[in-house]
Amino acid sequence: MSQWVNYHHLLYFWMVAKEGSIAAAAKRLSVSQPTISTQLRTLEDNLGVSLFDRSGRRLALTQTGSVALRYAEDIFSLGREMVDVLHERLEGRPLRLVVGVTYVVPKLVAYRLLQPALNLGDGLHVVCHEDKFDQLLGRLARHELDLVISDAPIGPHVSVKAFNHPLGSCGVTFFGAPPLARKYKRGFPESLDRAPFLLPMQGSMVRRELDRWFDDLDIHPEIVGQFDDSALLKVFGQSGVGVFAAPSAIEAEITSQYGVQVIGRSDSIQERFYAISVERRLKHPGVLAISEAAKTKLFG
Structure with missing residues (x-):
């Protein structure tokens, strides 16, 4: 042969x-x-x-x-x-990287993931779209996107021919406006039983992880809001409406940007993030920069 x-x-x-x-x-x-x-x-x-x-x-x-x-x-x-x-x-045009980000991915995580591509210094032009997971996969299949960033991998039964590239994972931190943080920090996590909560929509990967964690600890949150958009959820949390959870990898940014305080942390809940592309092996310089920085810095 x-x-x-x-x-x-x-x-x-x-x-x-x-x-x-x-x-x-x-x-x-x-x-x-x-x-x-x-x-x-x-x-x-x-x-x-x-x-x-x-x-x-x-x-x-x-x-x-x-x-x-x-x-x-x-x-x-x-x-x-x-x-x-x-x-x-050769023609002096900037190299484009068109990325789709699912609503449930925190905006601060998306920024931290995309920042290395923006810092390549080679005239890279990033175009970022936000949508639901299924809609983004459809656009990826039509080659309208170079990459989808999601908290869930593409499943084996999805008809779209694409490949999962794990970026990393981290635990979860629970936040609240100062009055809520003072009330629920003592005795964490049992103190969260009957606490007002802002949660992602049912069906998302992080919501399933949170529900599992609540069940394991026999915690029954009072759900006061459910959100597709992670940024809107944090704005409500900032106003003191309820407790919310977010990836520990961006804990410092969340406390600084939203003026909330840490109630507690759990590594039993893992938020995972994936780059999904039609490439079996990543080749685009922007995507390679995203993957490398995620594994060595953000989630390293």
Whole structure:
């Protein structure tokens, strides 16, 4: 078996798989059908596998062919990305990084995650969109986004072809306006039983973790508000409406920005954050900067 792939042959395979027939691929590539047939067989011989089941004029991918197609998609997608990046730099245009952030990700966490990309100093232009998880995944699938930052990984049953890249995790800190903090700090965490609480919406990963923690400790919070948007939740917390929880990694920023105080902390609740992309291996310089800084600084 050959140790190297002839990428010219691989291009013919990729085009046949996409077009569904040798005739259509030959027309698209402006070459003869015998040329494609010959090079397809050469590729199969070199790899030692059958990539197509040949029945009539149409070709059906074998199971092995489907695996090869996924790799070919990645290879040629990366090639197109390289050309785009080089053209942008040669023409003096800033390299763009289009990021989607789910509502439940705290704005301070999103800023801390994106800051290393902004600090690259290479003319990187960051575009940030905020939306619900499902909506962002749809835009990622349509290649409208380079990256989605979320507190939950993409599940195995989601039809979108994307990959999870864990950024890190941290415990949770409970905050309150000064009067609430004085009242509930003593005797934490049992003191939180019947305390007024501001919580993320049901269904979010952090809400499930909080509910589990409450059940384990037999704590029954009085829910006074539920929020999709983490920043709005903190504004209500700042006003003294209720106790709220946020990642311990941004504890100092929250106390400074919102004028609240720490009631207590728990490492039994873990907030996890993920970068989700269509790339199996991260390549965009901005995304690499985000991933590296998250693992070594923010959650290190």
